[in-house]
Amino acid sequence: MTDTAENLTRTLAALQARLGDRVTESHSQREHHSHDESWHEPRLPDAVCYPKDIDEVAAILSTCNENRVPVVPFGTGTGMEGGTVAVHGGICIDVSRMDQIVAVHTDDLTCTVQAGVTRKQLNSYLRDTGLYFPIDPGADASLGGMAATRASGTNAVRYGTMRENVLSLKAVLPDGSVVSTGRRARKSAAGYDLTRLLVGSEGTLGIIVELTLRLHGRPEAVSAARVCFEEVEGATQTTMATMQAGVPIARIELLDAAQMDAINRYSRTAYPAKPTLFLEFHGSPAAVREQAETVGEIAADWGGAEFQWTADEQERREMWQARHDAAYAAMALKPGCKAYATDVCVPISRLAECIQATQEDAARYPELTTMLTGHVGDGNFHYVFLIDADEPAQYEQVQELSARLVERALDMDGTCTGEHAIGLGKRKYLESEFGPDAVDLMRTIKRAVDPNEIMNPGKLLPPTSG
Amino acid sequence: MTDTAENLTRTLAALQARLGDRVTESHSQREHHSHDESWHEPRLPDAVCYPKDIDEVAAILSTCNENRVPVVPFGTGTGMEGGTVAVHGGICIDVSRMDQIVAVHTDDLTCTVQAGVTRKQLNSYLRDTGLYFPIDPGADASLGGMAATRASGTNAVRYGTMRENVLSLKAVLPDGSVVSTGRRARKSAAGYDLTRLLVGSEGTLGIIVELTLRLHGRPEAVSAARVCFEEVEGATQTTMATMQAGVPIARIELLDAAQMDAINRYSRTAYPAKPTLFLEFHGSPAAVREQAETVGEIAADWGGAEFQWTADEQERREMWQARHDAAYAAMALKPGCKAYATDVCVPISRLAECIQATQEDAARYPELTTMLTGHVGDGNFHYVFLIDADEPAQYEQVQELSARLVERALDMDGTCTGEHAIGLGKRKYLESEFGPDAVDLMRTIKRAVDPNEIMNPGKLLPPTSG
Numbered sequence: 001m002t003d004t005a006e007n008l009t010r011t012l013a014a015l016q017a018r019l020g021d022r023v024t025e026s027h028s029q030r031e032h033h034s035h036d037e038s039w040h041e042p043r044l045p046d047a048v049c050y051p052k053d054i055d056e057v058a059a060i061l062s063t064c065n066e067n068r069v070p071v072v073p074f075g076t077g078t079g080m081e082g083g084t085v086a087v088h089g090g091i092c093i094d095v096s097r098m099d100q101i102v103a104v105h106t107d108d109l110t111c112t113v114q115a116g117v118t119r120k121q122l123n124s125y126l127r128d129t130g131l132y133f134p135i136d137p138g139a140d141a142s143l144g145g146m147a148a149t150r151a152s153g154t155n156a157v158r159y160g161t162m163r164e165n166v167l168s169l170k171a172v173l174p175d176g177s178v179v180s181t182g183r184r185a186r187k188s189a190a191g192y193d194l195t196r197l198l199v200g201s202e203g204t205l206g207i208i209v210e211l212t213l214r215l216h217g218r219p220e221a222v223s224a225a226r227v228c229f230e231e232v233e234g235a236t237q238t239t240m241a242t243m244q245a246g247v248p249i250a251r252i253e254l255l256d257a258a259q260m261d262a263i264n265r266y267s268r269t270a271y272p273a274k275p276t277l278f279l280e281f282h283g284s285p286a287a288v289r290e291q292a293e294t295v296g297e298i299a300a301d302w303g304g305a306e307f308q309w310t311a312d313e314q315e316r317r318e319m320w321q322a323r324h325d326a327a328y329a330a331m332a333l334k335p336g337c338k339a340y341a342t343d344v345c346v347p348i349s350r351l352a353e354c355i356q357a358t359q360e361d362a363a364r365y366p367e368l369t370t371m372l373t374g375h376v377g378d379g380n381f382h383y384v385f386l387i388d389a390d391e392p393a394q395y396e397q398v399q400e401l402s403a404r405l406v407e408r409a410l411d412m413d414g415t416c417t418g419e420h421a422i423g424l425g426k427r428k429y430l431e432s433e434f435g436p437d438a439v440d441l442m443r444t445i446k447r448a449v450d451p452n453e454i455m456n457p458g459k460l461l462p463p464t465s466g
Numbered sequence: 467m468t469d470t471a472e473n474l475t476r477t478l479a480a481l482q483a484r485l486g487d488r489v490t491e492s493h494s495q496r497e498h499h500s501h502d503e504s505w506h507e508p509r510l511p512d513a514v515c516y517p518k519d520i521d522e523v524a525a526i527l528s529t530c531n532e533n534r535v536p537v538v539p540f541g542t543g544t545g546m547e548g549g550t551v552a553v554h555g556g557i558c559i560d561v562s563r564m565d566q567i568v569a570v571h572t573d574d575l576t577c578t579v580q581a582g583v584t585r586k587q588l589n590s591y592l593r594d595t596g597l598y599f600p601i602d603p604g605a606d607a608s609l610g611g612m613a614a615t616r617a618s619g620t621n622a623v624r625y626g627t628m629r630e631n632v633l634s635l636k637a638v639l640p641d642g643s644v645v646s647t648g649r650r651a652r653k654s655a656a657g658y659d660l661t662r663l664l665v666g667s668e669g670t671l672g673i674i675v676e677l678t679l680r681l682h683g684r685p686e687a688v689s690a691a692r693v694c695f696e697e698v699e700g701a702t703q704t705t706m707a708t709m710q711a712g713v714p715i716a717r718i719e720l721l722d723a724a725q726m727d728a729i730n731r732y733s734r735t736a737y738p739a740k741p742t743l744f745l746e747f748h749g750s751p752a753a754v755r756e757q758a759e760t761v762g763e764i765a766a767d768w769g770g771a772e773f774q775w776t777a778d779e780q781e782r783r784e785m786w787q788a789r790h791d792a793a794y795a796a797m798a799l800k801p802g803c804k805a806y807a808t809d810v811c812v813p814i815s816r817l818a819e820c821i822q823a824t825q826e827d828a829a830r831y832p833e834l835t836t837m838l839t840g841h842v843g844d845g846n847f848h849y850v851f852l853i854d855a856d857e858p859a860q861y862e863q864v865q866e867l868s869a870r871l872v873e874r875a876l877d878m879d880g881t882c883t884g885e886h887a888i889g890l891g892k893r894k895y896l897e898s899e900f901g902p903d904a905v906d907l908m909r910t911i912k913r914a915v916d917p918n919e920i921m922n923p924g925k926l927l928p929p930t931s932g
Contacts, residue, residue, distance in 0.1 A: 105813065105815065107706070107710055107813075107814065107815035108813040108814055108815045109710075109814075110813070149655060150654075150655040150659075151655070152653055152655075156653060160630075161653050161655075163653075163659065163662075164626075164630060173903070173907065177903040177906070177907075178903055179900075179901070179903045179904040179907050180900060180901050180903075180904055181900070181904060182881070182900070183876070183879050183880055183881050183899065184813045184879040184880070185811040185812055185813055185844075185845055185846075185875075185879070185880045185881045185884065186811070186813075186814065186844045186845055186846075187618055187622060187627050187629075187811055187844050187846065187881075187884055187885065188616075188811060188881035188883065188884060189615060189616040189617070189618075189627075189666060189809075189881075189883045189884060189885050189886060189887040189888070190881050190882055190883050190887075190888055190892065190895075190896065190899055190900075191666070191888060191896055191899070191900060191904075191905075191908055191926065192663060192666065192667055192671075192908045192911060192926075193616075193629065193659075193662040193663060193665065193666055194900075194904060194907060194908070195662075196629075196659040196661075196662030196663070197658060197659060197662070197663050197911075199659065200655055200657070200658065200659055201658055205658075217712035240573070244573055244575075246682075246683035284753075284756070286752060287750075287753060290750070343655075345651040345652070345653055345654060346651055347571065347573075347574040347576070347650045347651055347652075348573065348574055348575075348652065349571065349573035349574045378651075378652045378653050379651055379652055380651075380652075380653065409651075410649070413649050413650040413651070414649055414650070414651045415648070415649050415651045415653075415654035415655075415656050416656055417654065417655045417656050418651065418653055418654060418655060419653065419655050420655060421655040421656075422655070422656055422657060426656065429656075430656065430657055433649065433656055433657070434645075434646060434647070434648070434656075434657060434660075435645070435646050437639075437643040437644055437645045437646075438645040438646055438647060438657075438660060439657075440643070441639065441643075441645050441660060441915070442657055442658045442660070444914045444915060445658060445663075445911060445914060445915075446658075447914070448910045448911060448913070448914035449907070449910060449911075460657065460658075
C-alpha cells in the first residue's frame, strides 16, 4: 500500500475541489469516524468526506485509486468487528447524507434506498403501507452497512439475513465504475450473482451506494412470550426442539441469568434473573395462538416455567427494547469497561452442546463478567465479556476463551461469525473456517477487483504470509 | 483458446491413464453429451469422462488446464439453454457417477450430496425422514446442474430457488484446487459468498462436485386446486392479487388454452381447454383450507370458474404430472419440431401487462404454434414456440418474438431468464440487463479465476468485441 503524504495531499485537494466543505480533516470528525461499537483500538482516518450522490462516491474512489489512498466506508459506526477502523489511514467515506428513499413498490413488495438510509428510517417511511423491512440487528444501522456486513439479528430465523433480503444493489468499484447487480424480478438465473458477492464483502471490493430490498407484509397478528428456566440447557433444548418441529417462529432469543440481571438494572424491569427465552410469533390470529401453544408445551417438557404470553403491543415493545439494550445493559454494569462480543453460529443440533461447553470454559475465569445472549433459532449466540481497561490479563483471558469458542464452533461445522462479519478480529480464523484454497479464491477475486488494495485494507482477508 | 490436436492427444492419454475406460471417445457417448433439451444446435465434445470422486475431477481439470483443453460439465443433460453443448469441443465431464448421498442431518434440516445425485433420487432417499428437498424444475435434474444454473421451478414461489437452498458447496477450480465455500450453520457473515458466486455460474468458474442443501419438513397438510378463466388476464390478475395479499402459496402455475389442450391430448386428461391456474397449498389443515378459500375468492373476483379443490393425493399427483409433462405435450403436437422456450421474469405488478403484450405480439404470427406456461407467482413464465425444422422462416419469427419479449421484460425491470440461465441463447442480453460495468466485473472475475478460459467456454459471458 502506498500512502505517501504527497499522494494524500493531492487527493485531498481534488476532493475539496469536488466536495467543498463536505471533506473535512477536523480532529473531532476524524475521531468520530475512527471506531465502531467494538473493542477494537480506534485509528483515525486522514479525512472524512460526505458524498451526497453516487457520482460523488465514484469521483472519490477514482481519485483515491489513482493516488493509492485507502478508503474506508462508514454507515452509522454501529459495527461490531472494527470494519470502520481506519487501520491504514486514508479517506473515510461517510454515506449518511445519502439518505433518500428512492422508490417504494408496494405491489411488488420491494423498495429502493440509498445506502445511508437506516432501518428505522425506512420502517417509519413504510408505516402506512402495510409493509416493513424485518431485518433488525439491534442498532439503527444504515442499510448499506447492514448489507456490507451481511447483518441479521432477531428476525432472521424467520425472514433470513441481508443475503436473502437484498434483491439487488448498486456499488461503486475502486476505478469509479458503478455496477448495477440486478433487476427487481423476484428471481433471476442471469449471470454471476454480484449482489451476493458484494453483500458481506465489508467494503473490500466496492462501496454499496443503493439497495433494492425485499419488503414483507406486516403480519395480521403478532404475539410475544417469555419463558424462564433453571438452567440454560432447558432454553437451548427448547430452541432445538422448536426449530426441529418446524414452528415458523419469528424471534427466539436466549438471555442468561447474568444478562437478565443486567437488563433489570439498566431497563428497570423486574424479570426473573434466570435463563430466559424471549419469543415472538407472526401470522393469522389462529396461527399465532397455535405456535405459542406448541412452543409452550415444548418449553414445559424442558422445565420452562412462568410462560408469559402477550398480544399487548406495549408490553411486547418493552420486552424487545430491553433485549435490544442488552449490550448497553451489560456495559453499564462496569462503566469504563470494554465489551468483547463473540459471534459464533453452529448447526442447530449442536447448540446446547456448544453453549454448555463454553459455559464450563468461562466458569474457569470467575473474575470475568460474562453474559450470554443469542439468536438461538439460527444457532447464533454472543458471549459478551466485560474487560476492565486496567486489567490487561483479562484481555488475554478473553482472547483465549474466544479462540477456544471459535475452534469449538468450527469443530461442530459452524462459523466464527454469524452476523458481525470478519472485520479485524476474525481474520485469523478465515483459513480455519474455509481452508486455504477457498481463501486463495477470495484473494484472487480481491486482487482482480481492487488491484491497488485501496478498499478498506486490513479487513476481511488475513495478511498474506511472506 | 488453444485446442490443438496435440494438446488434446496428450490430455486424453493422461486422462486414460488415470480413469481407464471411464474416458471414452465413442461417437454415441459424444453424441449423447452434445446437447441438452433446448433448441440449440448440438456440438460433440472430443471425449466424455465419468469421474467417480472429487480427486478425479481435480485431476481432469488440472490436466485440461495445463493443456488448454476446454471442459464442459454435464449432469443429466436436461438444461434449457445449451449449457452442455460443447461449442468449442474439449472434454465433457459427466458427473452422473458421483451419485452418493454423503450425509443427512435430519436434526439440522440439511443434507450433503455429490453433484450427480438427482432431485428425485434425493427425495426417495429422504422418504422416511419427514423431510424433503422442494426445488423442482420439472426434469429429474442433477443437483449439481440445478445449482450451476440457479434452477427453480414450481415450488420456488414459497421455498426459493437453488440460491436460497444451497447452504454451501465444494467446487473444483480450473487449477485443480478444491474449494469448500462454507459450513453447515444456518447463516454466516464470514468472507466472500463463494457459494452464491458459484451457484448460477454455469460451469464457467469451477465444477460443483458436492452440495450441502437445506431440507424442509414435509407439510402437515397439502391440498391442490385448479381454476379456469375465459381469458389469460383473469389468471394473471388472480396471481398478482394472491401474491400481494401475502398468501404463502406453495405453487401457482399458469397454463393457457393451447397448453391445456396439448396436455389433454398427451396425458389423456379432460381438463377444460381454457386458461387455467394449477395451485398447491402447504401448511396445517386449517391453514391450507384458509389459503384455498382466499385464493378461491380472489379468482371468483377475476372471473375464475370451476374452482376444483382436492386433498386427494392421487388426483394431485396426476395434475402435477400433467404440468411437468407440459413441454413434452407441446412437442408431441408436432413430432419432429423443435420447442423454443422463453424464460423472462418480471416484477409481479407487471405480470398481466407483460403477458398481455406478448400475447398480442404472438398473435401476429398465426402460423406459429405457441403455448404459455408459467411459475407466475414469481413473475416467471415461458412462451414455448414450436418450430418446424423445414421452415427456417419460423425460426426467424421466433427469434424476433423472443427478442421483443426480453426487451419488454427488461423495460419492466425484469430479467431475460428467471430459471433457465444464460447459456448460449441469452448471452446477447447480458449487457442490456446489467449494463457494461457489471458485465465487465463478471469478466474480471472470470479472467482471474479461469485465465486459460477452459471452463465451459462460450457460455454465460458474451464474446468480447474486438
